[in-house]
Amino acid sequence: MFTRFAEKILPTPALYSAGSVLALTLSLTAIPQTTWAADDYPFDATADTVFDIIQDSDPSTFVCLAYEGRTTRQMWDKRQDNEFDLEVFLFTAHFSDMPAMDIILNPEFETPEAAREEAEKYTHRLGRVPLVFRHGIRQLGVHKGDQGFHAGTGKVFVYSEMSDRRISENHLEESLLHEGVHATLDDQYRLSPEWIAAQEQDGRFLTRYAASRPDREDLAETALFAYSLLRHPGRIPPVDSADIARLVPARIAVVETILNTTPQVSPPMPPPEGCE
Known part of the structure; x- marks a missing residue:
């Protein structure tokens, strides 16, 4: 794991709107970026990072x-x-x-x-x-x-x-998000032409775990980082954010499309009596 503990986390800016991947990339161009060798990765796995991306103060449904x-x-x-x-x-x-x-x-x-x-x-x-x-x-x-x-x-x-x-x-929610991607999105997206094309366009992986199983783990590994940059960009230190945006912009764009899709779910039924 290559997390930079000394970086100061910036205040969370407004959410990105149309063209947000481009806006995100441009906003990070002034930040120094790390040069990664082709066989090296910024992170070992999302499970091992220290980023508190989903926080206790966030609302729960x-x-x-x-x-x-x-x-x-x-x-x-x-x-x-x-x-x-x-x-x-x-x-x-x-x-x-x-x-x-x-x-x-x-x-x-x-x-x-x-x-x-x-x-x-x-x-x-x-x-x-x-x-x-x-x-x-x-x-x-x-x-x-x-x-x-x-x-x-x-x-x-x-x-x-x-x-x-x-x-x-402070990392259970992030782990649940990773597994939720497997349970919710894998069947539709992980082997989709859009995702495969984005992998090929980027040509790199964010984590060693994703690179070891690109057909199975890359979507779940990338989704957490992309979600943070697109919805809570101040929760990942700026140098790490710059590396993420630079290494996988095509896959961030696919995740952005997913985030902007309204899930088709049945309305919740009233809870039973005695539900606590």
């Missing part, structure tokens, strides 16, 4: 959490590299901008009270993730352990000890 009891659900567990039918604790998380999301917790949490306490780590934080990156998540599965998060279409799986570490680093 989370409304309440309802306990639905015990039920059988399939959960993929990275600790055993397998999928199991488990009698999970089932909660529904209600948001003001999308249908309710299931949160299922491994029975290893033992009691509904312990399961709720764990589920509540994610609810307000999920509500801070922009809807465009979140609306496709239908189920959040939670295990104990410190494994890395993973996701597929409609599903995200997280591990409680790793979540605690990400919370201590």
Whole structure:
């Protein structure tokens, strides 16, 4: 990781409008830029950066959490590299901008009270993730352990000890955004002609992780940085911002198009009685 801790973070300017990628690039031309070798990258992975891009003060669309009891659900567990039918604790998380999301917790949490306490780590934080990156998540599965998060279409799986570490680093929302891209946008965009063309035009990757799996991880890795530059540009130090804007302008433009697309979601249903 090559984060520059000494850079002063600039005040957040107004949001960029039409032609914002060009405006962003022009606004950063006076900032010194790093020269990166072809086989080097500004960052190892988004999970390892120290940037607090989605902050506690940002609004959340989370409304309440309802306990639905015990039920059988399939959960993929990275600790055993397998999928199991488990009698999970089932909660529904209600948001003001999308249908309710299931949160299922491994029975290893033992009691509904312990399961709720764990589920509540994610609810307000999920509500801070922009809807465009979140609306496709239908189920959040939670295990104990410190494994890395993973996701597929409609599903995200997280591990409680790793979540605690990400919370201590003010980075859980950023990790949820990354997995939300996998759950929500991958099927439509990661192998799309537009994204492939943007990769070829840029010719570089922002993270070593994206470069190692360009067909799988590049969209999720790039989306977080692009979102910050386009919506909260003051939250990444200016030298890092200049490098990001210079290295992947075509992919930032694709993410901007995604951000400007209104997600097609059903209106949320009223929460059930007793939802807290």
